[in-house]
Amino acid sequence: MNEYYLELKYIIAGPSCNKLIRNGAILIENSEIIAVGKSAEVKSLISGHDKIERNNHIAIPSFINAHTHLPETLLRGICDNEKLLTWLNDYIWPFEMRMSSEDAYYGALLGCLELIESGISGFIDQYFYAESIEKAAKEANIRALLCPSVFDNTPESGSLENTWKHVSNLVRRKTSDKHQLVKYGIGPHAPYSVPEEYLLQIADLASEHNLPIHIHLNETKKEVEDAKNQFQMSPIQYMQSIGLTDLKILGAHCVHTDEQDMSIMKENDFTVLHNPQSNLKMSTGIAPIYKYLDLGIDVAIGTDGNASNNDLGMLEEISTSAMLQKYLANDPKVIKNSQILTVGTIQGMKALGEPSSGISKGSIADITLLSFERSHSWPQNNPLSNVIYSSLSSDVTDLFVNGNFIYENRKHKTLDKNEIIEKCSKISERILTEMGK
Protein backbone atom coordinates (compact mmCIF):
# COMPACT_ATOMS: atom_id res chain seq x y z
CA MET A 1 0.00 0.00 0.00
CA ASN A 2 1.33 3.47 -0.92
CA GLU A 3 1.31 5.84 2.03
CA TYR A 4 3.35 8.99 1.64
CA TYR A 5 3.57 12.31 3.40
CA LEU A 6 5.34 14.95 1.24
CA GLU A 7 6.55 18.19 2.77
CA LEU A 8 7.41 20.99 0.34
CA LYS A 9 8.42 24.63 0.13
CA TYR A 10 5.60 25.29 -2.36
CA ILE A 11 2.61 23.47 -3.87
CA ILE A 12 0.63 24.54 -6.94
CA ALA A 13 -2.79 23.21 -5.97
CA GLY A 14 -6.36 23.17 -7.27
CA PRO A 15 -8.09 22.12 -10.50
CA SER A 16 -6.97 25.32 -12.27
CA CYS A 17 -3.39 25.37 -10.90
CA ASN A 18 -4.04 28.79 -9.37
CA LYS A 19 -3.63 28.09 -5.67
CA LEU A 20 -0.13 28.55 -4.21
CA ILE A 21 0.53 26.92 -0.84
CA ARG A 22 3.75 27.89 0.97
CA ASN A 23 5.26 25.40 3.46
CA GLY A 24 2.74 22.82 2.33
CA ALA A 25 2.22 19.10 2.53
CA ILE A 26 0.45 16.37 0.59
CA LEU A 27 -0.81 13.07 1.97
CA ILE A 28 -1.08 10.14 -0.46
CA GLU A 29 -2.83 6.84 0.18
CA ASN A 30 -2.92 4.22 -2.58
CA SER A 31 -3.58 6.13 -5.80
CA GLU A 32 -5.26 9.13 -4.18
CA ILE A 33 -4.36 12.49 -2.66
CA ILE A 34 -6.22 12.39 0.64
CA ALA A 35 -5.09 15.75 2.04
CA VAL A 36 -3.29 18.88 0.87
CA GLY A 37 -2.64 22.10 2.77
CA LYS A 38 -0.23 23.79 5.17
CA SER A 39 2.22 21.22 6.55
CA ALA A 40 1.29 22.07 10.15
CA GLU A 41 -2.30 20.94 9.41
CA VAL A 42 -1.59 17.92 7.17
CA LYS A 43 1.06 16.59 9.61
CA SER A 44 -1.63 15.90 12.20
CA LEU A 45 -3.11 13.24 9.84
CA ILE A 46 0.06 11.10 9.56
CA SER A 47 -0.08 7.51 10.78
CA GLY A 48 2.91 5.52 9.56
CA HIS A 49 3.16 7.28 6.16
CA ASP A 50 6.63 7.40 4.55
CA LYS A 51 7.88 10.92 5.09
CA ILE A 52 9.51 12.73 2.15
CA GLU A 53 10.91 16.20 2.82
CA ARG A 54 11.87 18.46 -0.07
CA ASN A 55 12.57 21.83 1.48
CA ASN A 56 13.69 23.67 -1.65
CA HIS A 57 11.11 22.16 -3.99
CA ILE A 58 7.74 22.82 -5.55
CA ALA A 59 5.01 20.23 -6.23
CA ILE A 60 2.94 20.54 -9.41
CA PRO A 61 0.49 18.14 -11.08
CA SER A 62 2.42 15.79 -13.39
CA PHE A 63 2.59 16.58 -17.08
CA ILE A 64 0.99 14.47 -19.79
CA ASN A 65 2.82 14.37 -23.11
CA ALA A 66 -0.28 14.30 -25.31
CA HIS A 67 1.27 13.44 -28.68
CA THR A 68 4.24 11.12 -29.12
CA HIS A 69 5.66 8.46 -31.39
CA LEU A 70 7.72 7.01 -28.55
CA PRO A 71 10.21 4.65 -30.27
CA GLU A 72 11.35 7.63 -32.39
CA THR A 73 13.87 8.26 -29.58
CA LEU A 74 16.08 5.97 -31.68
CA LEU A 75 15.94 8.55 -34.52
CA ARG A 76 17.06 11.45 -32.33
CA GLY A 77 19.29 13.86 -34.23
CA ILE A 78 19.46 11.94 -37.53
CA CYS A 79 18.03 14.82 -39.60
CA ASP A 80 17.40 18.37 -38.38
CA ASN A 81 17.55 20.55 -41.48
CA GLU A 82 15.59 19.08 -44.39
CA LYS A 83 12.18 19.74 -45.93
CA LEU A 84 9.38 17.34 -45.06
CA LEU A 85 9.62 15.09 -48.14
CA THR A 86 13.42 14.63 -47.99
CA TRP A 87 13.17 14.22 -44.22
CA LEU A 88 10.60 11.43 -44.64
CA ASN A 89 11.94 9.70 -47.77
CA ASP A 90 15.67 9.80 -47.05
CA TYR A 91 15.78 9.52 -43.27
CA ILE A 92 12.64 8.69 -41.27
CA TRP A 93 11.03 5.98 -43.40
CA PRO A 94 14.28 4.13 -44.32
CA PHE A 95 15.19 4.09 -40.60
CA GLU A 96 11.76 2.92 -39.49
CA MET A 97 11.63 0.15 -42.12
CA ARG A 98 14.71 -1.39 -40.47
CA MET A 99 13.23 -1.24 -36.97
CA SER A 100 12.18 -4.55 -35.36
CA SER A 101 9.60 -4.94 -32.59
CA GLU A 102 12.47 -5.46 -30.15
CA ASP A 103 14.17 -2.24 -31.36
CA ALA A 104 10.87 -0.40 -30.83
CA TYR A 105 10.61 -1.84 -27.31
CA TYR A 106 14.03 -0.48 -26.36
CA GLY A 107 13.30 2.85 -28.08
CA ALA A 108 10.09 3.09 -26.06
CA LEU A 109 11.98 2.28 -22.84
CA LEU A 110 14.38 5.15 -23.59
CA GLY A 111 11.31 7.34 -24.16
CA CYS A 112 9.90 6.25 -20.77
CA LEU A 113 13.19 7.13 -19.05
CA GLU A 114 13.04 10.60 -20.57
CA LEU A 115 9.34 11.11 -19.78
CA ILE A 116 9.94 10.15 -16.14
CA GLU A 117 13.00 12.39 -15.83
CA SER A 118 10.90 15.25 -17.25
CA GLY A 119 8.12 14.87 -14.65
CA ILE A 120 5.65 13.34 -17.12
CA SER A 121 3.30 10.69 -15.75
CA GLY A 122 1.72 9.58 -19.03
CA PHE A 123 1.69 9.85 -22.81
CA ILE A 124 -0.68 9.55 -25.75
CA ASP A 125 1.03 7.67 -28.55
CA GLN A 126 0.49 6.86 -32.20
CA TYR A 127 2.94 4.36 -33.66
CA PHE A 128 3.28 0.83 -34.96
CA TYR A 129 4.63 -1.89 -32.63
CA ALA A 130 2.08 -0.77 -30.01
CA GLU A 131 2.58 -3.96 -27.99
CA SER A 132 6.31 -3.20 -27.64
CA ILE A 133 5.41 0.27 -26.35
CA GLU A 134 2.82 -1.29 -24.02
CA LYS A 135 5.46 -3.61 -22.55
CA ALA A 136 7.81 -0.65 -21.98
CA ALA A 137 5.11 1.54 -20.38
CA LYS A 138 4.05 -1.28 -18.04
CA GLU A 139 7.66 -1.86 -16.95
CA ALA A 140 8.14 1.87 -16.40
CA ASN A 141 4.80 1.96 -14.54
CA ILE A 142 3.55 5.11 -16.29
CA ARG A 143 0.26 5.92 -18.01
CA ALA A 144 -0.17 5.35 -21.73
CA LEU A 145 -2.98 5.74 -24.22
CA LEU A 146 -1.69 3.69 -27.14
CA CYS A 147 -3.28 4.31 -30.53
CA PRO A 148 -1.73 1.86 -33.01
CA SER A 149 -1.02 3.61 -36.31
CA VAL A 150 -3.05 2.75 -39.37
CA PHE A 151 -1.30 3.60 -42.64
CA ASP A 152 0.26 1.99 -45.66
CA ASN A 153 3.63 0.26 -45.64
CA THR A 154 4.44 -0.02 -41.93
CA PRO A 155 7.50 -2.03 -40.81
CA GLU A 156 5.25 -4.09 -38.54
CA SER A 157 2.57 -5.29 -40.96
CA GLY A 158 3.28 -3.94 -44.44
CA SER A 159 0.28 -2.95 -46.56
CA LEU A 160 -2.64 -0.87 -45.34
CA GLU A 161 -4.90 -3.91 -45.59
CA ASN A 162 -2.62 -6.04 -43.39
CA THR A 163 -2.02 -3.16 -40.99
CA TRP A 164 -5.75 -2.65 -40.51
CA LYS A 165 -6.23 -6.40 -39.94
CA HIS A 166 -3.47 -6.36 -37.34
CA VAL A 167 -4.64 -3.16 -35.60
CA SER A 168 -8.32 -4.12 -35.49
CA ASN A 169 -7.49 -7.55 -34.01
CA LEU A 170 -5.08 -6.02 -31.52
CA VAL A 171 -7.51 -3.33 -30.37
CA ARG A 172 -10.37 -5.85 -30.03
CA ARG A 173 -8.11 -8.08 -27.95
CA LYS A 174 -6.97 -5.22 -25.74
CA THR A 175 -10.40 -3.85 -24.89
CA SER A 176 -10.94 -6.74 -22.45
CA ASP A 177 -7.58 -6.05 -20.74
CA LYS A 178 -8.54 -3.57 -18.04
CA HIS A 179 -5.07 -2.36 -17.07
CA GLN A 180 -5.06 0.57 -14.67
CA LEU A 181 -2.46 2.66 -16.48
CA VAL A 182 -2.30 1.42 -20.09
CA LYS A 183 -5.24 1.82 -22.45
CA TYR A 184 -5.83 1.58 -26.19
CA GLY A 185 -7.35 3.84 -28.84
CA ILE A 186 -6.96 3.77 -32.65
CA GLY A 187 -4.49 5.87 -34.65
CA PRO A 188 -5.39 6.43 -38.32
CA HIS A 189 -2.37 8.46 -39.44
CA ALA A 190 -4.22 11.28 -41.26
CA PRO A 191 -7.15 11.78 -43.69
CA TYR A 192 -4.64 12.15 -46.57
CA SER A 193 -2.91 8.82 -45.81
CA VAL A 194 -5.92 6.64 -44.86
CA PRO A 195 -8.69 6.18 -47.48
CA GLU A 196 -12.33 6.74 -46.55
CA GLU A 197 -13.29 3.03 -46.61
CA TYR A 198 -10.75 2.41 -43.82
CA LEU A 199 -11.70 5.54 -41.86
CA LEU A 200 -15.30 4.29 -41.82
CA GLN A 201 -14.26 0.85 -40.53
CA ILE A 202 -12.11 2.55 -37.88
CA ALA A 203 -15.13 4.64 -36.85
CA ASP A 204 -17.26 1.48 -36.49
CA LEU A 205 -14.66 -0.21 -34.30
CA ALA A 206 -14.13 2.94 -32.19
CA SER A 207 -17.86 3.35 -31.71
CA GLU A 208 -18.35 -0.32 -30.80
CA HIS A 209 -15.70 -0.20 -28.05
CA ASN A 210 -15.95 3.50 -27.11
CA LEU A 211 -12.34 4.26 -28.12
CA PRO A 212 -10.73 7.60 -28.96
CA ILE A 213 -9.40 8.25 -32.48
CA HIS A 214 -5.93 9.82 -32.49
CA ILE A 215 -5.24 11.42 -35.89
CA HIS A 216 -3.04 14.14 -37.42
CA LEU A 217 -5.27 16.99 -38.68
CA ASN A 218 -4.69 20.31 -40.49
CA GLU A 219 -0.95 20.17 -39.76
CA THR A 220 0.42 21.85 -42.90
CA LYS A 221 -0.93 24.45 -45.29
CA LYS A 222 -0.33 22.10 -48.20
CA GLU A 223 -2.36 19.32 -46.56
CA VAL A 224 -5.32 21.70 -46.14
CA GLU A 225 -5.00 22.92 -49.77
CA ASP A 226 -4.79 19.33 -51.06
CA ALA A 227 -7.90 18.36 -49.06
CA LYS A 228 -9.76 21.36 -50.50
CA ASN A 229 -8.84 20.19 -54.00
CA GLN A 230 -9.73 16.56 -53.33
CA PHE A 231 -12.80 16.89 -51.08
CA GLN A 232 -13.73 20.59 -51.47
CA MET A 233 -13.24 20.96 -47.72
CA SER A 234 -10.55 20.98 -45.02
CA PRO A 235 -9.42 17.72 -43.33
CA ILE A 236 -11.48 18.55 -40.19
CA GLN A 237 -14.58 19.32 -42.30
CA TYR A 238 -14.03 16.09 -44.22
CA MET A 239 -13.85 14.17 -40.93
CA GLN A 240 -17.23 15.62 -40.00
CA SER A 241 -18.73 14.88 -43.44
CA ILE A 242 -18.02 11.15 -43.05
CA GLY A 243 -19.25 11.06 -39.44
CA LEU A 244 -15.95 10.67 -37.59
CA THR A 245 -16.46 13.73 -35.39
CA ASP A 246 -19.39 11.93 -33.74
CA LEU A 247 -16.64 10.02 -31.89
CA LYS A 248 -13.98 11.19 -29.45
CA ILE A 249 -11.28 12.81 -31.59
CA LEU A 250 -7.73 13.56 -30.44
CA GLY A 251 -6.59 15.81 -33.28
CA ALA A 252 -2.83 16.32 -33.42
CA HIS A 253 -1.61 19.76 -34.59
CA CYS A 254 -4.69 21.67 -35.92
CA VAL A 255 -2.35 24.47 -37.06
CA HIS A 256 -4.26 25.76 -40.09
CA THR A 257 -7.96 26.04 -39.20
CA ASP A 258 -10.77 28.36 -40.27
CA GLU A 259 -13.96 29.38 -38.47
CA GLN A 260 -15.87 26.40 -39.79
CA ASP A 261 -13.19 24.02 -38.49
CA MET A 262 -13.31 25.71 -35.11
CA SER A 263 -17.07 25.42 -34.86
CA ILE A 264 -16.80 21.66 -35.61
CA MET A 265 -14.08 21.35 -32.94
CA LYS A 266 -16.23 23.27 -30.45
CA GLU A 267 -19.44 21.33 -31.05
CA ASN A 268 -17.94 17.85 -30.83
CA ASP A 269 -15.88 15.75 -28.42
CA PHE A 270 -12.66 17.09 -29.88
CA THR A 271 -9.30 17.69 -28.20
CA VAL A 272 -6.48 19.55 -29.93
CA LEU A 273 -3.08 17.97 -29.29
CA HIS A 274 -0.81 20.98 -29.68
CA ASN A 275 2.89 20.44 -30.52
CA PRO A 276 4.48 23.88 -30.74
CA GLN A 277 8.17 22.97 -30.99
CA SER A 278 7.64 20.30 -33.65
CA ASN A 279 5.52 22.75 -35.67
CA LEU A 280 8.28 25.37 -35.45
CA LYS A 281 11.07 22.94 -36.33
CA MET A 282 9.18 21.51 -39.32
CA SER A 283 8.18 25.11 -40.31
CA THR A 284 4.49 24.22 -40.41
CA GLY A 285 3.16 27.19 -38.43
CA ILE A 286 1.66 28.11 -35.05
CA ALA A 287 -1.67 26.65 -33.90
CA PRO A 288 -3.89 29.45 -32.48
CA ILE A 289 -4.64 27.70 -29.19
CA TYR A 290 -5.58 30.96 -27.45
CA LYS A 291 -8.56 31.08 -29.82
CA TYR A 292 -9.41 27.42 -29.15
CA LEU A 293 -9.25 27.96 -25.38
CA ASP A 294 -11.42 31.09 -25.69
CA LEU A 295 -14.02 29.05 -27.56
CA GLY A 296 -13.96 26.33 -24.88
CA ILE A 297 -12.27 23.75 -27.14
CA ASP A 298 -10.16 21.23 -25.16
CA VAL A 299 -6.42 21.56 -25.73
CA ALA A 300 -3.59 19.34 -24.46
CA ILE A 301 0.12 19.68 -25.24
CA GLY A 302 2.59 17.15 -26.63
CA THR A 303 6.05 17.13 -28.11
CA ASP A 304 5.49 14.94 -31.19
CA GLY A 305 8.13 12.28 -31.88
CA ASN A 306 11.84 12.71 -31.26
CA ALA A 307 12.53 12.76 -35.00
CA SER A 308 10.77 16.14 -35.28
CA ASN A 309 11.37 17.64 -31.84
CA ASN A 310 14.39 15.83 -30.37
CA ASP A 311 13.23 15.90 -26.74
CA LEU A 312 10.11 14.87 -24.85
CA GLY A 313 10.28 17.54 -22.12
CA MET A 314 7.05 19.36 -21.31
CA LEU A 315 8.36 22.31 -19.26
CA GLU A 316 10.11 23.58 -22.38
CA GLU A 317 7.01 22.83 -24.47
CA ILE A 318 4.58 24.79 -22.26
CA SER A 319 6.80 27.88 -22.10
CA THR A 320 7.27 27.77 -25.90
CA SER A 321 3.53 27.43 -26.29
CA ALA A 322 2.73 30.39 -24.01
CA MET A 323 5.28 32.62 -25.74
CA LEU A 324 4.04 31.70 -29.23
CA GLN A 325 0.44 32.54 -28.30
CA LYS A 326 1.51 35.96 -27.00
CA TYR A 327 3.36 36.57 -30.26
CA LEU A 328 0.52 35.28 -32.44
CA ALA A 329 -2.15 37.36 -30.69
CA ASN A 330 0.21 40.33 -30.40
CA ASP A 331 -0.94 40.46 -26.80
CA PRO A 332 1.05 39.29 -23.76
CA LYS A 333 -2.18 38.99 -21.75
CA VAL A 334 -3.58 36.28 -23.98
CA ILE A 335 -2.48 33.32 -21.87
CA LYS A 336 -2.03 33.12 -18.09
CA ASN A 337 0.57 31.05 -16.21
CA SER A 338 -2.02 28.92 -14.39
CA GLN A 339 -3.87 28.33 -17.67
CA ILE A 340 -0.88 26.98 -19.62
CA LEU A 341 0.11 24.73 -16.68
CA THR A 342 -3.45 23.36 -16.52
CA VAL A 343 -3.39 22.67 -20.28
CA GLY A 344 -0.06 20.78 -19.96
CA THR A 345 -1.15 18.72 -16.97
CA ILE A 346 -4.84 18.39 -16.01
CA GLN A 347 -6.13 18.83 -19.59
CA GLY A 348 -3.65 16.17 -20.70
CA MET A 349 -5.08 13.77 -18.12
CA LYS A 350 -8.58 14.49 -19.46
CA ALA A 351 -7.41 13.74 -23.03
CA LEU A 352 -5.89 10.51 -21.79
CA GLY A 353 -9.26 9.55 -20.29
CA GLU A 354 -8.32 10.04 -16.61
CA PRO A 355 -10.13 13.05 -15.16
CA SER A 356 -7.97 14.79 -12.55
CA SER A 357 -8.34 17.91 -10.45
CA GLY A 358 -4.60 18.41 -10.07
CA ILE A 359 -3.20 18.58 -6.55
CA SER A 360 -6.53 18.55 -4.72
CA LYS A 361 -8.08 16.32 -2.08
CA GLY A 362 -9.61 13.27 -3.77
CA SER A 363 -7.63 13.64 -7.00
CA ILE A 364 -5.33 11.01 -8.56
CA ALA A 365 -1.83 11.15 -7.07
CA ASP A 366 0.15 12.08 -10.20
CA ILE A 367 2.64 14.56 -8.76
CA THR A 368 5.93 16.04 -9.99
CA LEU A 369 8.51 17.65 -7.72
CA LEU A 370 10.86 20.29 -9.10
CA SER A 371 13.99 21.58 -7.43
CA PHE A 372 14.15 25.34 -6.97
CA GLU A 373 17.81 25.16 -5.93
CA ARG A 374 19.61 26.23 -9.11
CA SER A 375 20.39 29.89 -9.87
CA HIS A 376 17.62 30.20 -12.47
CA SER A 377 15.00 29.61 -9.72
CA TRP A 378 16.02 32.64 -7.61
CA PRO A 379 14.62 34.93 -6.37
CA GLN A 380 11.24 33.30 -5.80
CA ASN A 381 9.01 36.35 -6.23
CA ASN A 382 6.44 34.27 -8.09
CA PRO A 383 6.94 30.48 -7.81
CA LEU A 384 4.37 29.71 -10.54
CA SER A 385 6.18 32.04 -12.95
CA ASN A 386 9.45 30.26 -12.07
CA VAL A 387 7.82 26.94 -13.02
CA ILE A 388 6.58 28.16 -16.42
CA TYR A 389 9.33 30.49 -17.57
CA SER A 390 12.56 29.56 -15.79
CA SER A 391 12.40 25.88 -14.86
CA LEU A 392 13.89 23.14 -17.02
CA SER A 393 13.01 19.46 -17.28
CA SER A 394 16.36 18.73 -15.62
CA ASP A 395 15.02 20.40 -12.43
CA VAL A 396 12.62 17.48 -11.95
CA THR A 397 13.71 15.37 -8.96
CA ASP A 398 10.74 13.12 -8.12
CA LEU A 399 7.67 11.63 -9.77
CA PHE A 400 4.55 9.90 -8.43
CA VAL A 401 2.28 8.10 -10.88
CA ASN A 402 -1.07 6.85 -9.57
CA GLY A 403 0.39 7.09 -6.06
CA ASN A 404 3.46 5.00 -6.97
CA PHE A 405 6.82 6.62 -6.23
CA ILE A 406 8.70 5.74 -9.44
CA TYR A 407 11.47 8.41 -9.53
CA GLU A 408 13.13 9.43 -6.28
CA ASN A 409 15.87 12.06 -5.96
CA ARG A 410 16.68 11.65 -9.68
CA LYS A 411 16.97 7.83 -9.34
CA HIS A 412 14.80 5.52 -11.44
CA LYS A 413 12.95 2.94 -9.38
CA THR A 414 11.38 0.99 -12.24
CA LEU A 415 13.93 0.98 -15.11
CA ASP A 416 17.63 0.18 -15.59
CA LYS A 417 18.89 3.36 -17.25
CA ASN A 418 22.42 2.20 -18.13
CA GLU A 419 21.23 -0.96 -19.84
CA ILE A 420 18.61 0.92 -21.88
CA ILE A 421 20.89 3.69 -23.15
CA GLU A 422 23.61 1.22 -24.06
CA LYS A 423 21.15 -0.98 -25.96
CA CYS A 424 19.55 2.00 -27.79
CA SER A 425 22.92 3.45 -28.85
CA LYS A 426 23.79 0.09 -30.43
CA ILE A 427 20.41 -0.20 -32.21
CA SER A 428 20.70 3.30 -33.72
CA GLU A 429 24.27 2.65 -34.82
CA ARG A 430 23.26 -0.66 -36.46
CA ILE A 431 20.34 0.88 -38.39
CA LEU A 432 22.32 3.94 -39.54
CA THR A 433 25.10 1.63 -40.78
CA GLU A 434 22.52 -0.43 -42.72
CA MET A 435 21.24 2.83 -44.23
CA GLY A 436 24.78 3.85 -45.23
CA LYS A 437 24.55 7.03 -43.10
Ligand SMILES: [Zn+2]
Ligand atom coordinates in the same frame (compact mmCIF):
# COMPACT_ATOMS: atom_id res chain seq x y z
ZN1 LIG B 1 2.83 13.21 -34.94
